[in-house]
Amino acid sequence: MNSRKLSRIILETVLVLLAGAVFIPLLLILVNSFKDSREAALLNLALPTKFHLENYAYVIKKGNILRGFGNSILLSSMTVLTISITASMAAFLIQRSKEKIVKGMYYLFVVGLIMPVAIIPTIKLMMGLQVHNTYGGIVLYYTATLLPFSIFVLTGFMRSIPKELDESCLVDGCSYARLFFSIIFPLLKPAIVTVSIIVVLVVWNDFFGPFYLISDSKKWTVTLSIFNFANKFETNWALVFADIIIVISPVIILYIILQKHIIDGMTSGAIKG
Amino acid sequence: MSKGLKYPLYFLFPAAAIYLTFFIAPTLSSFYYSLTDWHIDVHEVTFIGFENYIRMFSEDVLLLALKNTLLLAVLVTLLQNLFGLLLALALNEKLKLTPILRAVFYMPQIICPLVIGYVFTALLNPEMGLVNMLLRAAGLDFLALDWLSDPDIAFFSIIATEVWRVTGFAMIIYLAGLQTIPSSIIEYAQIDGAGYWSRFRHITFPLIAPAVTINFLLSIINSLKVFEIVLVLTRGGPGYSTEVFNTYIMRHFGQGEYGYSTAVNVVLFFIISVIGLAVLSILRKREVDI
Structure with a gap:
């Protein structure tokens, strides 16, 4: 040897x-x-x-897990929907347009990749806009905080879609809206899938946002339900662990199936920067 | 032709409206609220100038949180990058197990930090925890410490947990950087008789400089924002020995001191911006030099 x-x-x-x-x-x-x-x-x-196995039955009954699951699924899918549409529209214009205001807005988005959220004024704002403790309000919060990352990745991907495509379509007399929705948006699909997976993971795992923004226990997400369950059953590790397994298994399964997508997505924003 | 194209601005409107309203506006208004006496018991918010900021200097706990947050950010960043780079170099040796090991090392990154906090609370339990069990089994009883309730040690337990959680991310970025290096360059150097260390110093490291930049930047920023791990492992204790910015903000928010905790958040905002920009410009300059 x-x-x-x-x-x-x-x-x-x-x-x-x-x-x-x-x-x-x-x-x-x-x-x-x-x-x-x-x-x-x-x-x-x-x-x-x-x-x-009754640990699991008990946790499902007492831990409000099913409700947490429903809330987390609802919030992440609504966020995916708003992000996919708004971020890809923005990325399309940002990559194509040379206007100063568009470039300026892009820099403002990029700054948001780094900035921490001003969470307490956000609560006040939500109350003022009457969206505090509503699903819509939280979806808007997640959309706002995840737009920088999504726009960054989608703008990078837009570079690979040739501009000649726009020209030939517009010469044929189609509108910019039609150009975007029937040609560009479908071509962006691989990047939108990547962004969506990351958005789902971030929303599912996030604790900071719901901790400050959701006081209504009916709207608690899975992370808040773990936190409150663990505080209540601190001494009973078997139940706390069963609760944790229920909450993380969808993520682990998703990871096993989509591992390449997830790793590429998490790094794509970082490396092209 | 392409000069004639005038893309309509409305494509930007929905994203800009949501971002400006729910991200930029609260950030800007936080500068104002940080200068007020906004409090749960106060009906009318009044302007009080820099009083909240002056108060911070007299709060020992805040100064401790500042010290802890910065020290944690520096140590986590260094350790995460050291281990991440070593793992990436090892996995880049095209081992049979590389794909599966890569997936395993990255896994902590997809699990929510809150859960990792609970898992490590169990692992670090002084009597029963797996860490102390293993140490005792190895005859290292003197090392079987009270990981989370000894004020001198708890802070380092938090750092270790955080490093366990984030190393995989740095590894993935380094690995992606390493895979962009053409193997022919390395082979030429080998033929010229360059040893491993010299190849690493003069070829590999300069070529992965962009990955170093992005990793340092992201680790510093993310560790300055550390929250859940501290919340679950120690709640900032014992005493205030492991207090960080985000647990300090939470504590004062819980007491209804909205103006004051917003002011603390503004300080965190400036620290992150200044450090982020400084790290970026230092590393970018070095990238050019090499």
Whole structure:
């Protein structure tokens, strides 16, 4: 065996051990979510002596999980819808137009990639506009905070759509609206899919926004329901873990199926910058 | 022909309207509210000048939060980039397991930080937690510490958790950067007898400079905004020993001090803008130099 092969084997072993450091914490929640509260309090990786599926039944009943699921699905799909339309329209104009006001607006969007949200004045604004604690208000908040990222990615993608396409379409007498909706928008689809996946992940995982903006418990998202459930059942790890597994499994499944899309999407904004 | 095209501005209207109303307007109005006595018990908000800002200097907890936030941002940024780069270099060796390892290392990034906070609360539990169990099993009892309730250690436990959470992101960006380097360049250098370190210093590193820039910028900004991990692991405690900006803002928001907590948020806003721009310009300049 040559030394090159040996060093590869050592490298692979080290990496697999490190992958264990990522995996084991997640395995810990999974196995303990099936234990009774006494066994789960030991917080170890042993398999449960008996599988307590009723933990899940209890969490679904008491943790308001289904409602949280409904709210998170509703908010993320509505945000995807508003973002896909508004951001792709904006990206189309930003990439094509040379007007100063358009360029200026683009810079203002890019600045938003970095800026933290002024959350307390946002609450006041929402109250003033009568959209506080409404689904619409939260969707507008998410749209506003995710527009910079979405426009950035979509504008980058617009560069690959040739301008000659616009010219030939307009020469044929179609309007700008028709050009956009029947030609450009369909061509943007791969980038819109990428952006949408990221938007769903961000909205699903976000805690900061709903924590400040949603006081009505009927509209709590999954993250708020975990937070409140964990505060209530602090001492019962089995239930808290079952709650966590229910909330993160859709994300993990999505990740397993769409891994390439998710990684590309998360990095596309970063690398082209 | 293309000069004649006049794209109508209305394509920008919906996005601009939503962004200006729900992002820019609150940001601008936060400058005003930071200069008022806005409070849950006050019916009419009055202008009080820089009183909120002056008050911050006399609040020890705020100064502690400032110190903690900055120290956390620096340490997380350095560690995330060091580990991220090492992992990326290892995975770039085209191992059989690369695709699956890449997916595993990136996974913490897609799980919500709140959940990661709970998982690490369990892992770092002093009696039962897996970390101390492993340490004791290895005969390192003296290292089996009280990770979250000892004021001297809790802060570093938060940093470790955060590094566990974000390293995969830096790794992915570095890996993407490494994959843009043509293998022929590396092969030529190998033929010329350049060792690994010298190849890395003179070829690889300069070529991934854009990835370094973006990684440093994003890690600094994101770690200055740290919130959920601290909230769940320590709530800023024990005492105020792990207080950061966002937990401090939450605490004073909870007490109804809206004007004051907005002022603190404005300070965070300026810190992020200044550091973000400074890091960007330093690294961009260096990119040109090499």
